[in-house]
Amino acid sequence: SPPQSLLSVHDAVAQRDFEPTLPPIPDDVLEEDDNSVKIVSLIKTKEPLGATIKRDESTGAIVVARIMRGGAADKSGLIHEGDELKEVNGVSLEYKKPKEILPLLARSQGEITFTVIPAFARTEVSSDKKKLFVRTLFDYDPKDDPTIPCKEAALAFKRGDVIQIVSKEEDTWWQACRHGNGNTWAGLIPSQQLQERSSSSAVDLTPTGDQRSFRLGRRGSRARMAAQARRRSAGMDSLVRTPTYVEVVPYHRNPLDPHRLVVLVGPSSVGVNELKRRLLISDPERYSVTVPHTTREKRRQEKDGVDYHFVSFPVFEEDILNHRFIEYGRYRGHYYGTNLDSVLKMMAEGKVCLLDVHPNKIKHVYTFEFKPYVVFVKPPRIEELRLTRRRAKFICDEEEKKPVRIFSEEDFEDMIGLAESMESRYGHLFDKVIVNGDIATAFRELRADLDELEKAEVHWIPAEWICSSPTRSHSDFTGWI
Numbered sequence: 001s002p003p004q005s006l007l008s009v010h011d012a013v014a015q016r017d018f019e020p021t022l023p024p025i026p027d028d029v030l031e032e033d034d035n036s037v038k039i040v041s042l043i044k045t046k047e048p049l050g051a052t053i054k055r056d057e058s059t060g061a062i063v064v065a066r067i068m069r070g071g072a073a074d075k076s077g078l079i080h081e082g083d084e085l086k087e088v089n090g091v092s093l094e095y096k097k098p099k100e101i102l103p104l105l106a107r108s109q110g111e112i113t114f115t116v117i118p119a120f121a122r123t124e125v126s127s128d129k130k131k132l133f134v135r136t137l138f139d140y141d142p143k144d145d146p147t148i149p150c151k152e153a154a155l156a157f158k159r160g161d162v163i164q165i166v167s168k169e170e171d172t173w174w175q176a177c178r179h180g181n182g183n184t185w186a187g188l189i190p191s192q193q194l195q196e197r198s199s200s201s202a203v204d205l206t207p208t209g210d211q212r213s214f215r216l217g218r219r220g221s222r223a224r225m226a227a228q229a230r231r232r233s234a235g236m237d238s239l240v241r242t243p244t245y246v247e248v249v250p251y252h253r254n255p256l257d258p259h260r261l262v263v264l265v266g267p268s269s270v271g272v273n274e275l276k277r278r279l280l281i282s283d284p285e286r287y288s289v290t291v292p293h294t295t296r297e298k299r300r301q302e303k304d305g306v307d308y309h310f311v312s313f314p315v316f317e318e319d320i321l322n323h324r325f326i327e328y329g330r331y332r333g334h335y336y337g338t339n340l341d342s343v344l345k346m347m348a349e350g351k352v353c354l355l356d357v358h359p360n361k362i363k364h365v366y367t368f369e370f371k372p373y374v375v376f377v378k379p380p381r382i383e384e385l386r387l388t389r390r391r392a393k394f395i396c397d398e399e400e401k402k403p404v405r406i407f408s409e410e411d412f413e414d415m416i417g418l419a420e421s422m423e424s425r426y427g428h429l430f431d432k433v434i435v436n437g438d439i440a441t442a443f444r445e446l447r448a449d450l451d452e453l454e455k456a457e458v459h460w461i462p463a464e465w466i467c468s469s470p471t472r473s474h475s476d477f478t479g480w481i
């Protein structure tokens with residue numbers, strides 16, 4: 001039994017300069033998970049304990065990353081790799097970063113008490129980590145599905161819902177249940193293979209040539225003709241795999257973590273800038289945008305780092321080669337661009353950074369470091385565009401004689417067409433869709449959604465952010481105790 005083995009550990013190590021003991025658990029400590037919590041005391045000398053700790057990115061827990069062979073922690077036999085540390089000398093580690101914990105430990109000498117959840121107990125407690133969760137990328141209503149073997153046994157869902165897959169035994173029908181509403185029974189859903197096979201609709205994969213420029217070239221008549229040609233050829237292009245499900249994992253945001261990057265995308269002139277502007281003025285303390293980089297000369301009234309980051313050609317080009325630019329372009333002989341470092345800077349300042357890019361740029365920030373929350377701004381139906389944009393003017397092309405003009409029917413059609421191709425091509429990356437009909441309504445909806453994001457206990461983020469990031473250097477900070 002555990003006490004027996006601990007005693008023998010005690011005997012084995014009592015002669016040395018540290019002394020593991022297992023004191024009784026005080027009544028007031030963590031009583032809700034009583035049987036999974038263990039209190040461990042070690043006597044610490046000037047020597048380190050011989051362990052490293054890190055923060056588990058998906059749960060936010062502080063866990064033992066490594067036990068160094070032959071070190072004090074190792075010899076005690078009381079702490080193991082994967083154990084979660086809850087408290088040190090009665091001080092809760094919740095929301096603490098490894099680098100804040102290290103001084104706590106460095107200061108202590110003599111008896112040092114850890115409250116831990118052993119790794120074996122943790123796997124039961126947080127077995128959510130083992131479960132398979134997916135975000136659905138299509139609407140599913142069994143009532144409209146003639147192929148489902150039993151409509152009553154099916155699970156309906158809306159695109160964007162998070163569901164748990166409980167069985168993949170059959171190739172055609174999987175079993176899934178909703179997360180968190182207490183319903184434990186599962187329902188049938190189409191398997192990935194089945195869904196891919198049954199939706200034979202072609203998805204337009206043509207590159208959408210409208211590089212959403214950052215305030216530089218606007219779409220001129222040539223671009224418009226190209227857009228029309230693209231739309232005509234739509235459907236003749238290669239088929240893509242239909243988006244079905246994407247694996248997600250829970251992420252519990254530590255209040256001290258940077259805010260998620262908010263990426264706003266949408267067809268040109270749909271109103272992305274307008275919404276961004278309203279967010280910024282609604283709460284300038286909270287929201288911010290990045291300062292672009294440029295190689296052009298600083299004008300007298302401009303401030304470096306405020307209007308632009310003014311850099312030389314070689315510096316700019318080196319950053320291009322190092323993939324530091326999310327997007328960049330040349331205008332009148334000079335480079336302009338949005339650099340990853342300026343995004344990180346805003347995030348480090350505790351701001352909600354708003355980034356406005358073409359959806360084909362999302363991939364540059366599609367990592368755990370940025371945790372992008374992607375909002376797609378979509379035009380309403382054409383009737384509503386006509387009504388709401390009656391008086392709106394937009395910048396269509398700086399090269400044209402009349403760079404600012406009112407919307408034409410053709411502009412509305414282009415906007416809707418582009419929105420459709422963006423949605424079919426990048427829709428799997430969108431966390432939220434806002435229809436920008438009436439601007440006040442769209443803004444309210446966006447603002448409310450971002451407020452909710454701030455408060456959310458669990459964020460469902462793509463599993464690929466956790467699994468395939470080899471260089472999570474600073475978030476996977478390892479502290480040496």
Ligand SMILES: Nc1ncnc2c1ncn2[C@@H]1O[C@H](COP(=O)(O)OP(=O)(O)OP(=O)(O)O)[C@@H](O)[C@H]1O
Binds near residue numbers: 268270271
């Ligand atoms: N819901 C709306 N109702 C009326 N006018 C709108 C609405 N949304 C945006 N506008 C107006 O439409 C014009 C274009 O909007 P905006 O500049 O925000 O587009 P954008 O998506 O940022 O375009 P671009 O990518 O080309 O810069 C602006 O004059 C803006 O005020």
